[in-house]
Each structure stands twice: as C-alpha cells, then as structure tokens.
C-alpha cells in the first residue's frame with residue numbers, strides 16, 4: 001500500500017513533547033509513538049533526526065518527519081533547510097513536512113521540495129492559507145496541511161478551534177488534505193473529516209502532557225473557585 005493510502009481516513013499522532021521538558025528524550029518519543037500505534041494511529045509526526053531514528057527502530061507506520069529551527073532572520077521554523085530534509089529521510093521518514101508559507105526564508109520551497117523528492121520521500125506542505133496550498137500543489141507537494149493556520153501574522157487568531165473553513169478550501173483544490181492544528185478532541189477530529197480532510201494530525205492533546213494537565217488543572221481550580 002502506498003503511503004497516502006495508508007494514511008487516508010486515519011489519525012496521525014504528532015509525538016512532539018514540550019521542548020526541554022521531562023518527556024523530551026528520543027526513547028520517550030519512540031515509546032509515545034509505539035503507544036500511538038497500539039492505539040490505532042495510522043501514522044506519526046516526529047520532530048528531529050534523533051527522535052526519528054529512535055522511533056523508526058520500533059514502529060513500522062508511515063512517519064512525517066520535521067526539523068524545527070529557531071532562526072534569527074526568518075519566522076520559518078519547520079524544516080527550513082533542504083539538508084534537514086535529506087537527514088530526515090535518511091533517518092527513516094516517509095514524508096517530510098516543511099513550512100510552505102510565503103514568508104522570508106533561508107532557502108526556497110522549491111529547493112526543499114527538490115531535495116525531499118530526490119531523497120525518495122513525499123512532501124507535506126505545512127500551510128497557513130489557501131494560497132500557500134495552491135502554490136505547494138503547483139510545486140509538487142503530495143499533502144497539504146492546515147498546520148500553520150493561526151500561527152502566522154496574516155492568520156493570527158483567538159480561536160482555539162480547528163480551521164474547518166481552510167480544510168474545505170483545501171479539499172476544493174484537489175490534493176491530499178491533512179487537518180492539523182488545535183484538533184484537541186475526538187469531536188473536532190470528526191468535524192475536520194466532515195469538512196473534507198483525508199486524514200487528521202493530533203499533537204498537543206495526545207502527547208504534551210504538561211499542557212493537557214494544565215487544561216484539567218485549570219478546569220478543576222475554576223470549578224473549585226465557583227463552589
């Protein structure tokens with residue numbers, strides 16, 4: 001089965017612990033990934049080459065690899081360099097995701113896409129807008145994701161919900177659509193699919209234990225205050 005068929009209609013679990021937190025270790029990321037596989041995930045999203053190598057050793061599922069970098073002169077964080085894409089594929093990524101926004105960046109999206117394809121992997125465009133997805137599909141991306149909706153100056157939002165309008169807009173473009181970003185409940189995942197997603201990626205609500213704990217701790221504290 002090809003990678004897109006394996007992902008279609010399935011859940012991708014993004015195993016990205018809170019940076020420098022107690023879970024931010026390759027063996028723990030790999031254990032989270034194995035647990036996600038046991039729970040029925042169709043794929044995984046893994047940040048960093050060491051985490052990807054550790055995960056590939058224990059899980060067979062398709063992996064979307066990324067490298068996040070904080071650059072001094074560009075807001076682009078997700079796989080800004082073609083060299084990172086190559087290293088991710090060498091470590092076992094089937095798909096490499098990259099920032100597909102039209103923002104100042106150290107290397108062109110065309111160069112990154114060319115590298116992903118030369119390494120034999122599929123490219124996933126992490127988009128913020130419909131225009132990003134259109135451009136990415138024209139350039140040959142195999143998957144368009146709503147990953148960056150709400151996270152650029154142009155799309156900044158107070159909403160903490162999934163962007164179903166953008167999912168529907170991507171559906172109309174015709175590529176493989178990944179709903180990603182703020183899919184924090186099973187109901188939101190179902191709404192994302194109903195809006196036209198081919199697959200759904202969930203991160204924080206499954207693998208950032210500190211943040212999930214904060215949601216519950218706040219709710220309990222607020223309820224206690226109302227008593």
Ligand SMILES: CC(=O)N[C@H](C=O)[C@@H](O)[C@H](O)[C@H](O)COP(=O)(O)O
Nearest residue numbers: 014147151180181182183202203204
């Ligand atoms: C904007 C950005 O940098 N997104 C990142 C991309 O890899 C991750 O921090 C997110 O956790 C991931 O997209 C999944 O989304 P959520 O954690 O909301 O389920």
